[in-house]
Amino acid sequence: MTTEQDAPTGLRERRRRQTEEEISEAALDLFERRGVAGCTVDDIAEAAQVSPRTFFRYFATKERAALVAHRDVEDTFQRVVTGLRPDEPLLPQIETLWVEMLEQLRDGQSPAGRQMLRLRLLMRTEPSLRLAALHLDEERRDEFIALVAGVVGTTPDDLDIRVTVETAGTLVGVALDRWADAVERRTTGPTPDLVATYRDTCAAFRRLCRG
Amino acid sequence: MTTEQDAPTGLRERRRRQTEEEISEAALDLFERRGVAGCTVDDIAEAAQVSPRTFFRYFATKERAALVAHRDVEDTFQRVVTGLRPDEPLLPQIETLWVEMLEQLRDGQSPAGRQMLRLRLLMRTEPSLRLAALHLDEERRDEFIALVAGVVGTTPDDLDIRVTVETAGTLVGVALDRWADAVERRTTGPTPDLVATYRDTCAAFRRLCRG
DNA sequence: ATGATTGTGGCAGTCACTGCCAACTCGGCA
DNA sequence: TGCCGAGTTGGCAGTGACTGCCACAATCAT
Known part of the structure; x- marks a missing residue:
């Protein structure tokens, strides 16, 4: 497994x-x-x-x-993607997949979490790192789409899958940014939780879709 | 104008x-x-x-x-953003903004449209160009968000605005890709319309949000 | 006209990145 | 145990992106 x-x-x-x-x-x-x-x-x-x-x-x-943390998280996609149910709505399921992937980071205290946090803090002031991360994401996206298409049983150029995967990816990016922001700004209290931040971002997204 | x-x-x-x-x-x-x-x-x-x-x-x-076409389209954001109404749902309004911006391209027959089409056809096989376009988009995004925040009257770090602008941007990216794909594959009939492609993409997106 | 401003070309230099080759290390096998 | 094949490493030379600096030329304001 x-x-x-x-x-x-x-x-x-x-x-x-x-x-x-x-x-x-x-x-x-x-x-x-x-x-x-x-x-x-x-x-x-x-x-x-x-x-x-x-x-x-x-x-x-x-x-x-500097992006190994990023890469390692994305590597887990292959493992969690098998949990997809073809007959249920895709977008919330992909969100769940990301939650599973982000759970290893959480509050940035685990080795993987600490490394990701260092990276995302750096990225706040380093455009070249943001660009490189974008590059990595883009390289992986087709792979993600193909994997999802394989599990739910459609072609990889299916518009719905493409839109879903890219949208979810965008939300993860926003959540990671906000996570690093929250950590940077924090003066007291517990370290912000990435999964919670991601859930907030998804909630905001859903609110906006309803109008 | x-x-x-x-x-x-x-x-x-x-x-x-x-x-x-x-x-x-x-x-x-x-x-x-x-x-x-x-x-x-x-x-x-x-x-x-x-x-x-x-x-x-x-x-x-x-x-x-090679990205001047891309840049020029994004430059028109400043002009169309003034049409935003703060009291109405944001996401459909941003979609409308993009329609206004993409209208100058349409079927790729105008000078601007032709240039954009050449670029997007190149991008299908040139990862370095896709990366550069991503870079350009990212540079502009904060500016977009600040402009929108200014018009609707909130702070630029507003989560809703960020999510809305980024989501819409993602959909435009997908639409541009599919537009170039359609042009490349086309053997007969009229040249595919970018605005129509974008509207299709937005429609697919809305469908997915409902579940 | 003339002086300030701005655009241009050349030169030298740094740094990212690659192909090639020679030396070395590990893993299996007689 | 000794040896071969595969994988790993380092050095070297080379290309090409990109920058700072300087001298020179073209425009613009007065």
């Missing part, structure tokens, strides 16, 4: 994950300290103790290195 | 517009022939008869040069 242990976890595989982790940690750290424009790929590679050449074997751009 | 003659059109101004036009035409033309990756900024600059250095005074990236 999980996606981790499907590959035979040899030493090579483990080493590769560890290196990726080290690079992305170095990138996140340097971006926080000096800004994205303020550090080069060479800087990140050095901090992660790999050669610049190796950096590019792991990530296509320096921005991508 | 038009946006052209608001500035005192001196020779400098006219010359500047003409140069921009020449560069973007050269870019569009070369992209169509050799692909985005297949030509350099130097190529485009040479074709437009300017120096590479001057190219970058007009456009930040080579992709941007």
Whole structure:
């Protein structure tokens, strides 16, 4: 049911994950300290103790290195999509799927949540990171649409599915933004919950659809 | 009613517009022939008869040069946004705004329409152009939201406005994609109408919201 | 006309990113 | 145990995007 242990976890595989982790940690750290424009790929590679050449074997751009959290969350789509019921309204179901995916982040205290929070805080002031995230989302969208189409049994160029998936994606983006905003502004009280923020966003959306 | 003659059109101004036009035409033309990756900024600059250095005074990236049609359509938002009525439902009104903006494109026969069509056909096979368009949209979104907030009289960080503007933007994106798809696939009959495509997309969206 | 403003081209430089090759490491197998 | 094939790494050279700086030319205001 999980996606981790499907590959035979040899030493090579483990080493590769560890290196990726080290690079992305170095990138996140340097971006926080000096800004994205303020550090080069060479800087990140050095901090992660790999050669610049190796950096590019792991990530296509320096921005991508900071987006592993984003990518990992999207990776879980494949797992949750199987829960779709073809005979029920699609949009609320996709919303539920996203709730399942965002649950691993919640208040940003888990490792995955903390990493995502750092990223989204960075994104508030770093246009290049927002762009890279947009890029990642766009790359994944067709895959999502194909997966959904497969489960509910229509063609991938079905207009309804496309609109539904894109709309839901937009709402997730808004929720992530507002989550980071809330965390940034917070002075007291518990850390804002991403799932709650997402539910609020969906509620606002539904209100607007009714008029 | 038009946006052209608001500035005192001196020779400098006219010359500047003409140069921009020449560069973007050269870019569009070369992209169509050799692909985005297949030509350099130097190529485009040479074709437009300017120096590479001057190219970058007009456009930040080579992709941007192909996106003037996109930018010009978005520029009209400022004009149509004044028609908003604060006391009526927002989402259908924003949809109407977009119809007004997309009307200048319609079947892609007008100069603006033709240019947009060339761009959207390119975008079907050029990820870098899709990314650049996403980037442009994102840059504009805050401006849109601020304008809407100003007219309806709320703060720019209003959740409802944000969700409405982003949702509508998503639907426009889908409609533009489908428009280009329809044009590409068309063998006979009249050229597909963008406004009609957009209305279809909005209709599908409304259907999905009801469930 | 003339001085201020603005646009242009060239040059040097930084940095992102890629292809290629040589050295090394891990995993399986005789 | 020794050895081969596959996967991983680093260096190097090269291309191309993009920028700052400077000198020069074209426009505009007076």
